[in-house]
Amino acid sequence: MSPLAYRRPPARRKPGSVGLPYGCRLGLVIEGKIIDGPVSADGRLRGPLGPGEVAVKGDNVFSGYWRNPKATAESLVDGWLLTGDLGEIDEDGYLILSGRLKELINRAGEMISPKEIDETILLWPSVVLAAAVGVPHPLYGEEVVAFLTSSELIDEIALSAFCWQRLSPWKVPKRFYRLDDLPKGPSGKVQRLKLVKVYEELAARGQGLESQPPVSGLCVSDQNSHGLTASLGADAVGPPTAAKRKLEVVVDFETCKGCGYCLELCPNDVFEPGQGHNAKGYRPPSPKRVDRCVGCQVCFLACPDFCLEVKDWRPGVSPAQA
Numbered sequence: 001m002s003p004l005a006y007r008r009p010p011a012r013r014k015p016g017s018v019g020l021p022y023g024c025r026l027g028l029v030i031e032g033k034i035i036d037g038p039v040s041a042d043g044r045l046r047g048p049l050g051p052g053e054v055a056v057k058g059d060n061v062f063s064g065y066w067r068n069p070k071a072t073a074e075s076l077v078d079g080w081l082l083t084g085d086l087g088e089i090d091e092d093g094y095l096i097l098s099g100r101l102k103e104l105i106n107r108a109g110e111m112i113s114p115k116e117i118d119e120t121i122l123l124w125p126s127v128v129l130a131a132a133v134g135v136p137h138p139l140y141g142e143e144v145v146a147f148l149t150s151s152e153l154i155d156e157i158a159l160s161a162f163c164w165q166r167l168s169p170w171k172v173p174k175r176f177y178r179l180d181d182l183p184k185g186p187s188g189k190v191q192r193l194k195l196v197k198v199y200e201e202l203a204a205r206g207q208g209l210e211s212q213p214p215v216s217g218l219c220v221s222d223q224n225s226h227g228l229t230a231s232l233g234a235d236a237v238g239p240p241t242a243a244k245r246k247l248e249v250v251v252d253f254e255t256c257k258g259c260g261y262c263l264e265l266c267p268n269d270v271f272e273p274g275q276g277h278n279a280k281g282y283r284p285p286s287p288k289r290v291d292r293c294v295g296c297q298v299c300f301l302a303c304p305d306f307c308l309e310v311k312d313w314r315p316g317v318s319p320a321q322a
């Protein structure tokens with residue numbers, strides 16, 4: 001008897017898992033090698049395992065694409081079908097899918113699964129659908145942006161701060177675009193790669209990453225050729241926000257270790273690389289465009305050395321005294 005056969009369904013159901021392998025062997029591609037799991041020859045479970053690309057092997061797996069040896073060679077390796085799905089195997093041998101390999105965002109070599117970002121944005125009460133994608137970036141190769149549908153307008157800055165509280169800094173989308181609907185395939189799944197095309201159109205019209213994020217909270221509609229309505233930051237609509245306050249951004253020149261987090265993560269490009277070095281030889285950044293600051297506190301939260309402050313500007317009081 002196959003080591004898997006005695007575990008065949010029905011078996012215990014686990015929320016979030018697609019279940020146990022049945023009728024085929026299950027493996028994960030990890031660091032270029034197919035790890036055969038989750039059951040070894042003697043029937044012992046090998047999980048937890050992964051994440052990695054899900055691979056399957058067995059008599060019920062197809063033997064190749066019709067008249068397409070190139071595609072066959074790319075997807076079949078030693079009889080294993082590389083599915084293109086990403087997944088993990090838990091300690092009981094259950095498979096948990098986490099997305100598609102092609103949809104991973106490669107930001108400066110950091111492979112980011114968009115699913116976690118989608119799930120975070122979906123926690124926002126009015127958001128109905130969300131999809132994070134990687135879009136071209138001159139420095140990082142790819143940068144994270146997110147598309148969403150929502151029952152009401154959303155303050156982009158507030159949503160960014162919301163994500164900041166729940167995601168690692170490099171996973172927080174740099175821009176959010178609100179659409180009437182997201183492109184979906186026949187199965188109803190959101191087609192992320194089409195969203196990259198939507199982004200390219202927006203970027204061509206000056207509404208990409210380099211555009212100025214909104215300074216008050218709001219969205220305006222803008223028709224694109226995909227028949228979707230993109231909502232982007234604007235300064236004419238929405239409630240007064242932190243941007244209406246006048247703020248002071250203060251970097252402690254001597255304490256700063258020049259890690260550049262504030263420079264990199266500020267959503268409004270307030271900072272510029274500094275010109276001088278401090279006594280420790282580090283080069284603190286300079287908050288040059290402080291008029292853009294909206295007080296989101298992202299820089300303050302990111303600074304590992306507590307040497308940065310964002311506070312209300314008080315006339316006649318120097319930052320050091322405030």
Ligand code: SF4
Binds near residue numbers: 249270271292297
């Ligand atoms: S609070 Fe910091 S991160 Fe936020 S906009 Fe101002 S300078 Fe940038």
Ligand code: SF4
Binds near residue numbers: 261262303304
């Ligand atoms: S995050 Fe803090 S330590 Fe790093 S460059 Fe900015 S001010 Fe300096």
